[in-house]
Amino acid sequence: MRLTLRVWRQKNASEAGRMETHEVADVSPDSSFLEMLDALNEDLIADGKEPIEFDSDCREGICGTCSLVINGIPHGPESGTTACQLHMRKFTDGSTITIEPWRARAFPVVRDLVVDRSAFDRIIQSGGFVSVNTGSAQDANCLPVGKPVADEAFDAAACIGCGACVAACKNASAMLFVSAKVSQLALLPQGQPERRARVRNMVGTMDAEGFGNCTNQYECEAVCPKEISVSHIARMNREYFAASVVD
Numbered sequence: 001m002r003l004t005l006r007v008w009r010q011k012n013a014s015e016a017g018r019m020e021t022h023e024v025a026d027v028s029p030d031s032s033f034l035e036m037l038d039a040l041n042e043d044l045i046a047d048g049k050e051p052i053e054f055d056s057d058c059r060e061g062i063c064g065t066c067s068l069v070i071n072g073i074p075h076g077p078e079s080g081t082t083a084c085q086l087h088m089r090k091f092t093d094g095s096t097i098t099i100e101p102w103r104a105r106a107f108p109v110v111r112d113l114v115v116d117r118s119a120f121d122r123i124i125q126s127g128g129f130v131s132v133n134t135g136s137a138q139d140a141n142c143l144p145v146g147k148p149v150a151d152e153a154f155d156a157a158a159c160i161g162c163g164a165c166v167a168a169c170k171n172a173s174a175m176l177f178v179s180a181k182v183s184q185l186a187l188l189p190q191g192q193p194e195r196r197a198r199v200r201n202m203v204g205t206m207d208a209e210g211f212g213n214c215t216n217q218y219e220c221e222a223v224c225p226k227e228i229s230v231s232h233i234a235r236m237n238r239e240y241f242a243a244s245v246v247d
């Protein structure tokens, strides 16, 4: 395949960025999107140019590190798929592909396509944990959890914290991410002792980090590579209301 890539280049958070155009040839349709960028970087390095910075780790859709807006869509055109699991056969030979970083005030650009997502870490630190000893697998199985509840908690736990929900939202809202974490723990018996404090602290930190509010556009659900449901946002709002009244 032969492609034209329009890639965002930016030295750091304080300098202005710009689009840079690269022509790439001999791209295998079976290569992943990140492998295609790897090959471009090898060519840039061979030419004595700065390679394009982008994030990746697992490259198998489980860590949430890869964060590319591809043709205007976080993680690209294939639904339920991370950028690292996207393959070049999904694009048309000869097409132009635009690649940008997540764009949100709470995710400042570090360099090129890399953004600082430590705001998510601070939200988790404020309440996204349980402080009971869950023991080994055998001990955990001694706590009966109904199948429908276990399934719902597991669906919420599938969130990989990539931040695509924020990147897709016109308000840069992190409510899908936060609600998935709140839901997962609020549904399970292990999450009950800190249930009220958790939702208040996580929502408070989310607001303090500069994420916007949800206005029910559902863009987050549409781009989530793990297809997390917006129904978790409704549960988080109920949890937050109950915690505010009780406390």
Ligand code: FES
Pocket: 055, 056, 057, 058, 059, 060, 061, 062, 063, 064, 065, 066, 082, 083, 084, 085
């Ligand atoms: S690199 Fe881990 S999800 Fe993409």
